[in-house]
Amino acid sequence: MRIAVLGGDGYCGWATALYLSNRGHSVAIVDNFIRRQWDFELGVQTLTPIRPLSERLKIWKELTGQHIDLFVGDVMDYDFLSTTIQAIEPDAVVHFAEQRAAPYSMIDRKHAVFTQVNNVVGTLNLLFALREFQPDCHLIKLGTMGEYGTPNIDIEEGYITIEHNGRTDTVPYPKQPGSFYHLSKVHDSHNIMFTCKIWGLRATDLNQGVVYGTTTDEVSMDEALINRFDYDEVFGTVLNRFCVQAAIGTPLTVYGKGGQTRGFLDIRDTVRCVEIACLNPAAKGEFRVFNQFTEQFSVLDLAHMVQAEGKKLGLSVEVDHIPDPRVEAEEHYYNAKHSKLIELGLQPHLLSDSLLDSLMNIALKYRDRIDSAMMMPQVNWRQARNDRQPQVGAAAAVSGGAQFETVGVGAEKGNGNRAAKTAKLGADHSKR
Numbered sequence: 001m002r003i004a005v006l007g008g009d010g011y012c013g014w015a016t017a018l019y020l021s022n023r024g025h026s027v028a029i030v031d032n033f034i035r036r037q038w039d040f041e042l043g044v045q046t047l048t049p050i051r052p053l054s055e056r057l058k059i060w061k062e063l064t065g066q067h068i069d070l071f072v073g074d075v076m077d078y079d080f081l082s083t084t085i086q087a088i089e090p091d092a093v094v095h096f097a098e099q100r101a102a103p104y105s106m107i108d109r110k111h112a113v114f115t116q117v118n119n120v121v122g123t124l125n126l127l128f129a130l131r132e133f134q135p136d137c138h139l140i141k142l143g144t145m146g147e148y149g150t151p152n153i154d155i156e157e158g159y160i161t162i163e164h165n166g167r168t169d170t171v172p173y174p175k176q177p178g179s180f181y182h183l184s185k186v187h188d189s190h191n192i193m194f195t196c197k198i199w200g201l202r203a204t205d206l207n208q209g210v211v212y213g214t215t216t217d218e219v220s221m222d223e224a225l226i227n228r229f230d231y232d233e234v235f236g237t238v239l240n241r242f243c244v245q246a247a248i249g250t251p252l253t254v255y256g257k258g259g260q261t262r263g264f265l266d267i268r269d270t271v272r273c274v275e276i277a278c279l280n281p282a283a284k285g286e287f288r289v290f291n292q293f294t295e296q297f298s299v300l301d302l303a304h305m306v307q308a309e310g311k312k313l314g315l316s317v318e319v320d321h322i323p324d325p326r327v328e329a330e331e332h333y334y335n336a337k338h339s340k341l342i343e344l345g346l347q348p349h350l351l352s353d354s355l356l357d358s359l360m361n362i363a364l365k366y367r368d369r370i371d372s373a374m375m376m377p378q379v380n381w382r383q384a385r386n387d388r389q390p391q392v393g394a395a396a397a398v399s400g401g402a403q404f405e406t407v408g409v410g411a412e413k414g415n416g417n418r419a420a421k422t423a424k425l426g427a428d429h430s431k432r
């Protein structure tokens with residue numbers, strides 16, 4: 001299949017692009033590298049030293065003989081995106097290219113606006129480009145389990161059948177998102193569902209849980225292919241943070257009581273779920289929703305698992321409860337369905353001791369790169385403005401109206417043809 005991976009320089013996108021390429025699909029990556037700029041803006045970095053994308057792709061080609069095309073540009077730039085879709089002619093588009101950190105969207109007005117514009121406009125542009133130029137293409141969109149919130153009833157996979165005043169209907173499951181970022185995903189879902197209805201597009205919304213792990217078969221082929229491992233308070237996910245804290249002997253920071261329960265999955269399952277969705281496309285006009293996670297844990301469960309694993313490695317790990325910077329239930333009912341991907345063939349990698357051990361060993365291996373100051377929460381949901389100062393010299397990813405403008409290299413506004421060509425040239429150049 002011809003598959004476009006939007007956001008292919010990011011954590012899930014990179015692993016997915018390599019996995020699909022290794023499985024014989026023809027893959028093209030679209031990215032504007034803004035994720036790397038956010039690191040500069042916040043003064044944080046991935047624990048693992050990731051290489052520039054052009055270098056990663058060159059090494060991938062050398063190792064496997066597989067070429068991955070690269071289109072550098074911003075999905076908010078319709079000329080760039082529509083030209084790129086015409087150039088790739090994809091059978092499936094996997095859309096990861098969004099701002100995905102809830103704390104980032106809660107820093108202040110500018111970050112909330114940027115997150116919603118980037119995510120909602122990017123997805124809208126993609127829907128229009130597909131309608132105009134590739135109407136049979138299957139859109140696989142990364143949503144999040146956070147769209148549902150934590151209702152006091154079971155969470156269904158996308159839809160719920162309800163009886164009301166003697167009548168019955170199947171309707172989208174109610175959404176109660178917990179941040180401006182999660183809200184952007186809900187807006188996306190509505191836009192996608194609407195265009196499936198009015199234009200007959202086909203789409204799968206993958207409501208993904210929290211992803212952990214860095215290694216897949218492909219990423220581990222060479223150190224130069226290493227994936228991101230984010231552990232900072234804004235982009236880092238909880239299990240990564242705990243492993244890093246354990247590695248340097250600082251207490252694990254559990255927010256509040258730690259009863260916050262979420263769905264989790266291994267990055268190896270993320271890539272497989274995406275492939276399963278590609279190989280089993282939604283029907284024309286269908287807006288299909290899968291809950292993409294394999295296990296549920298509370299934050300405190302994870303802290304205790306890391307503590308136990310740390311003990312086996314000879315580390316003394318303490319657990320601290322600190323005030324919760326988020327507005328969320330610290331203890332609640334949580335039971336989310338997640339059977340559709342299993343029915344289509346997913347065989348989950350569960351969070352075993354050996355995986356925790358490997359995560360902690362990554363944290364130990366790159367211990368010298370750990371900055372403990374990056375882990376304490378500075379973004380408080382209760383405030384409309386958090387004075388989280390950008391680092392001096394950092395790229396101002398959201399400053400000066402960047403939210404409405406192209407940030408990516410090679411994506412010139414109003415000159416989409418040239419933008420795509422420039423970007424493609426960049427890709428060819430990187431092959432040498």
Ligand SMILES: NC(=O)c1ccc[n+]([C@@H]2O[C@H](COP(=O)([O-])OP(=O)(O)OC[C@H]3O[C@@H](n4cnc5c(N)ncnc54)[C@H](O)[C@@H]3O)[C@@H](O)[C@H]2O)c1
Pocket residue numbers: 006007008009010011012013030031032033034035036073074075076095096097098099100118122142143144145208209210211212228237408
């Ligand atoms: N990582 C998780 O645990 C997780 C959980 C649930 C859902 N998701 C979803 O999966 C997707 C990918 O997440 P991730 O962790 O890989 O994020 P990431 O930040 O590592 O990667 C996102 C990529 O998209 C690119 N991008 C962002 N905006 C862009 C734009 N306007 N134009 C072009 N490229 C752009 C970034 O440069 C980056 O490379 C997101 O949509 C996220 O909401 C992730």
